[in-house]
Amino acid sequence: MMSQMIYPTTNFASVETLNIVRGDGVYVYDNQGKQYLEGMSGLWCASLGFNNAELIEAAKNQMETIAYAHMFGGKTHEPGMKLADKLSSMVPVDNARVFMGSSGSDANDTQIKLLRYYFAAIGKPEKRKIIARERSYHGVTVGAACLTGLPINQTNFDLPIEALGVLRTDAPHYYRGKKDGETEAQFVDRIVGNLADLIEREGAHTIAAFIAEPITGASGVIVPPVGYYDKVQALLKQNDILFIADEVITGFGRTGNDFGVTTMGIKPDMMSFAKQLSSAYVPISASVIRGDMYDAMVEPCSKLGVFGHGYTYSGHPVACAVALKTLEIYERDNMFAKAAETGAYLQSRLQEFADHPLVGEVRGAGMIAAVELVANKETGEAFKDGKVGYFAANACQEHGLISRPVAGSSLALCPPLITTKAQIDEIVEKMGKALNDTL
Numbered sequence: 001m002m003s004q005m006i007y008p009t010t011n012f013a014s015v016e017t018l019n020i021v022r023g024d025g026v027y028v029y030d031n032q033g034k035q036y037l038e039g040m041s042g043l044w045c046a047s048l049g050f051n052n053a054e055l056i057e058a059a060k061n062q063m064e065t066i067a068y069a070h071m072f073g074g075k076t077h078e079p080g081m082k083l084a085d086k087l088s089s090m091v092p093v094d095n096a097r098v099f100m101g102s103s104g105s106d107a108n109d110t111q112i113k114l115l116r117y118y119f120a121a122i123g124k125p126e127k128r129k130i131i132a133r134e135r136s137y138h139g140v141t142v143g144a145a146c147l148t149g150l151p152i153n154q155t156n157f158d159l160p161i162e163a164l165g166v167l168r169t170d171a172p173h174y175y176r177g178k179k180d181g182e183t184e185a186q187f188v189d190r191i192v193g194n195l196a197d198l199i200e201r202e203g204a205h206t207i208a209a210f211i212a213e214p215i216t217g218a219s220g221v222i223v224p225p226v227g228y229y230d231k232v233q234a235l236l237k238q239n240d241i242l243f244i245a246d247e248v249i250t251g252f253g254r255t256g257n258d259f260g261v262t263t264m265g266i267k268p269d270m271m272s273f274a275k276q277l278s279s280a281y282v283p284i285s286a287s288v289i290r291g292d293m294y295d296a297m298v299e300p301c302s303k304l305g306v307f308g309h310g311y312t313y314s315g316h317p318v319a320c321a322v323a324l325k326t327l328e329i330y331e332r333d334n335m336f337a338k339a340a341e342t343g344a345y346l347q348s349r350l351q352e353f354a355d356h357p358l359v360g361e362v363r364g365a366g367m368i369a370a371v372e373l374v375a376n377k378e379t380g381e382a383f384k385d386g387k388v389g390y391f392a393a394n395a396c397q398e399h400g401l402i403s404r405p406v407a408g409s410s411l412a413l414c415p416p417l418i419t420t421k422a423q424i425d426e427i428v429e430k431m432g433k434a435l436n437d438t439l
């Protein structure tokens with residue numbers, strides 16, 4: 001059934017609808033009554049499944065108390081303040097300060113503005129460029145889309161990438177990016193060397209920050225080699241460049257730890273969150289910065305003028321109440337440790353596909369993974385048309401599993417954190433059938 005809807009991130013010439021009408025735990029059901037195990041948590045977000053009674057109750061209670069209040073100019077409310085304090089206490093950022101929005105894209109746009117304002121406040125307005133990586137995904141609003149490093153999100157939009165000062169550096173994907181005969185360590189040295197050259201060429205005094213997803217999602221679940229982040233961080237520190245961790249997917253137990261930065265050994269200055277912050281029950285995002293960065297903006301604010309950035313839904317009370325309840329459930333139910341255990345099981349079961357004739361690489365961490373599908377297993381040669389991921393995802397769907405084609409030739413999994421080991425077995429069984437169908 002078609003409607004007047006303009007579908008997001010969709011080929012308008014071949015819209016294939018799947019009408020989902022209800023959810024129950026990790027399962028969803030279409031309008032024909034067919035059951036699917038939701039192996040993607042929707043879009044990497046519904047960590048607590050699709051009908052959690054406590055989250056529904058939290059939203060209802062907050063709507064009954066006060067359904068909307070804003071935060072411009074210091075107007076405030078309990079769920080907003082409590083959420084900011086709770087998040088600040090959880091993140092590995094010193095004395096973290098929290099700005100709220102509604103989406104991962106707006107969280108990253110906010111980071112761009114916070115950077116500009118901060119460097120203006122400390123008298124370094126020329127420090128404004130941001131280094132982002134090839135094959136990164138940071139969202140689709142104009143600012144975030146400039147940071148993103150995927151052609152699909154940039155082609156046809158004439159984005160002001162240069163005007164915004166976005167610089168591009170290598171994706172840390174050894175399997176796809178290595179040169180003939182190059183070891184993992186040599187690959188890391190080469191791409192970090194390229195980063196060093198870029199900084200040298202542009203001048204460190206013009207570069208504000210480096211942004212990275214600790215482990216990527218939409219670009220194919222790239223887990224950088226050991227040593228990559230250590231070397232990148234040393235280089236950034238040496239050049240006084242801040243590290244923004246885009247944790248929109250990796251935040252809150254996804255990668256086998258509380259945050260992706262913990263899994264990858266990163267000490268960030270700024271962090272972006274959305275998705276699992278509220279288990280996706282209501283839209284909410286958070287842009288986190290070091291406390292001393294906030295402090296440095298306070299006095300100059302009277303000279304610079306008001307920080308003129310805020311959304312109608314910044315700190316929406318219903319979203320804050322649901323996010324608070326989500327964080328409470330994560331803590332009370334020891335969710336991150338449980339997901340780490342289930343995630344280790346998922347990774348070990350997926351390794352069974354390493355021998356499959358269609359699979360070039362199996363990669364992931366915790367409860368996020370991808371298998372890369374290749375035309376030639378020996379050489380790693382990619383399929384020319386880049387559609388194999390779509391065929392495999394469709395085959396999964398036939399077997400009652402929702403997965404996601406990413407970067408054309410990979411198939412991603414990102415199951416809800418509440419998924420059981422028996423349900424992981426179900427995912428692997430359905431995926432195995434789908435890969436055989438795709439051969």
Ligand code: PLP
Pocket residue numbers: 043044102103104105106108137138139140213217218246247248249274275
């Ligand atoms: N950053 C990352 C790492 C993401 O994966 C996404 C979305 O998938 C975004 C930002 C953008 O989030 P949103 O779609 O909520 O704008």
